[in-house]
């Protein structure tokens with residue numbers, strides 16, 4: 001089974017991509033198109049999200065200080081915006097959101113919240129159902145190596161194929 | 162409670178079920194209020210809505226291969242719900258709440274298909 005086009009455009013899907021350097025990354029689809037590897041693995045992806053939801057939420061986290069600027073939100077709006085991404089970061093996972101929610105075809109994502117300690121990124125206690133080499137589907141638009149680019153500037157453009 | 166507040170309550174209810182549609186919306190006509198969300202709409206619908214959607218293309222297909230598939234928006238679903246028991250509601254007279262993305266409570270701009278369908 002796979003996520004249908006109708007499903008992708010009508011749901012705000014939680015999905016995950018693994019990378020050797022960056023760890024496990026969470027993305028919120030906001031009704032946008034999914035990368036093919038996720039599209040084809042709906043059951044595994046939903047199960048992974050379920051497993052992650054069960055993890056303890058004890059990690060210290062940081063939220064992106066540039067969010068008001070990126071999204072044009074005031075302080076009150078920012079609080080309700082953050083809730084879900086903070087939940088993910090508290091589980092030791094970097095959490096990204098789709099930047100342009102009014103354009104389903106746009107594949108730009110910004111980092112919203114992440115675990116404070118670098119070492120926390122590789123701790124989860126279960127096998128990943130599928131793995132993908134992030135370099136195949138993510139373009140680091142700033143062209144600066146991840147390690148030298150502060151996380152608040154992390155903007156990914158996902159390639160669908 | 163106004164339409165916006167009642168829509169927000171509906172959003173909070175959906176979130177409590179861990180249900181995350183892309184968009185939630187409320188609609189009002191002549192004192193009646195209903196709420197719905199983005200999903201493939203029922204293909205059985207009032208003629209006025211069917212004809213308007215047909216101007217865009219076939220149901221569930223993307224116009225020009227991109228954007229929201231026709232009949233997949235929260236606006237269409239909530240209008241169908243509103244027209245149950247009243248098939249004569251003019252589409253351009255339906256009052257919509259601000260469309261909301263439940264995960265973040267961000268307002269979601271109305272898409273071109275819906276601008277056409279509801280003359281917004």
Ligand SMILES: [Zn+2]
Nearest residue numbers: 213216217277
């Ligand atoms: Zn027309």
Ligand SMILES: [Zn+2]
Nearest residue numbers: 234272274275
């Ligand atoms: Zn629409």
